[in-house]
Amino acid sequence: MGFLDISNVTKSYGPVEVLHRVDIEVEEGEFLVLVGPSGCGKSTLLNMIAGLESITSGDISIKGRVVNGVHPSKRNIAMVFQSYALYPNMTVGQNMTFGLEMHGVPKPERDKALADVAQLLQIDRLLDRKPGQLSGGQRQRVAMGRALVRNPDVFLFDEPLSNLDAKLRVDMRTEIKKLHEKLKTTIVYVTHDQIEAMTLSTRIAVMYQGHVQQLGTPKEIYDTPTNVFVATFMGSPAMNVLPARVSLREGVPHAAVTDAEGTEQFLRFSQENLAGWDGREILLGIRPEAITDPDGADRNSRNIATLKNLIGVTEPAGSDTFVTMTLGGTDAIARMRADVNVAPAQTFEFAVNMEKAVAFDPKDETRIVP
Known part of the structure; x- marks a missing residue:
């Protein structure tokens, strides 16, 4: 059993099944990327792990505990959204510690977690600013910092770099990679960008039409694609x-x-x-x-x-x-x-x-x- 287990999971909207018997085991400290074209079901699967979408059948377990039906706030996960989802009326520091405050964490612990993460992400000089005063890259760091201060079991990233320009995407990709190698956190990351998938992941799940087409290391996916879809989707130019x-x-x-x-x-x-x-x-x-x-x-x-x-x-x-x-x-x-x-x-x-x-x-x- 893995640190995060997705076992025989399906998702249906009425009579239409959009996710078909997904089986993935994620080990502790692993960086799993869910990649595929728009509409393949990758964000739906991420939302099911987070508890934002219900599971039609199958089980999702975190650290051996089945979390089907468990409220998102009780799963000890943290999510970084594509839109950053920062509170515009709060400072950077308040945005980052708001979740800890809602969970009743004492102020000295909140302040220490904030200082440690702000230094790690090099945003300690921004703590008194509002989100509207930040660049896109800075807002993305704040969104990541809000997740990091909670020290969750699993980090979930939903296309976090898609709103950034090309150069900043490359820079932030490097920062996320460095962060994972330093903290050894367990990450599930959704993207449609196969370059992000290849460079960031320890393993990749290539998805299409609600099915996992192939699950493997970047080298396995690239060198020995299981079918023509994977072969032509992964790689630029394509195979x-x-x-x-x-x-x-x-x-x-x-x-x-x-x-x-x-x-x-x-x-x-x-x-x-x-x-x-x-x-x-x-x-x-x-x-x-x-x-x-x-x-x-x-x-x-x-x-x-x-x-x-x-x-x-x-x-x-x-x-x-x-x-x-x-x-x-x-x-x-x-x-x-x-x-x-x-x-x-x-x-x-x-x-x-x-x-x-x-x-x-x-x-x-x-x-x-x-």
Whole structure:
């Protein structure tokens, strides 16, 4: 049993079930991110943990205690909202300690908790200001501080950075990461931003249409996605998913893909289990960084395949150059070094790291497991 247990949980609104038998165990000190597109059920699940939404069936337990039906104030959780939810008529200090005051915590203890957390978040000089006098980043720190002073069992974050500009989001992401590594708190964090999910989490639950599609570490989610949805949702640019055919050549399975001119080319698989798929159609998944120029190929890989193809579009992006070509009748993106010499309409010899390739069954779009 985990520190936070979500066991066979469903949520229905009338006849419509929006969350389907969710099972997640969160260990103490873990940073779990719930990620997925809008409407996938991630915020609903977070609100059920908080007690803001009722549970239709299943159980949610915190430290071994089932909290179904327990009032939010009795769960010892703290929540940081997207909107900050600060009281405009109170000072920063009053906002941060209001919850402690409502729980009857003596003033000396409140003052000490406030001083410790304000110093930790570097907002001690802001304690006498009102929220209207603060920047977005400062208000977010105050909202986090209000949660931290309570020393709860579980912290819940509901898209806390979505109202910030791009640079501030990166800065606050780093601050939240530092905070977690320092305090070892248990966090459940909701976002639709897969970069936030990858950089912050110790584990990720990828959600879609009320189902947990995959639960795993960022590396597991990125390298071995369980289906096409996870493969294309996680990663920027997304994984290339291309129509291909398995072809045995001298007893070794290869992916047969058509290039821009309609010629079939063969890329050797590292997964020998695909021999049983000889002659069958698959979906071939390759991350953009696994398709590059020969000099930029992974020196540690034991399976670099060569692919000659016509370049469609080049996109310089500072530290990288993205190259788009046609493979299997669809666009495929390669990620190359910034100084690589490439141009549209040029025939180029790509290096493909087939150790990083994954294969999906086109019928149900699930990964073909080695």
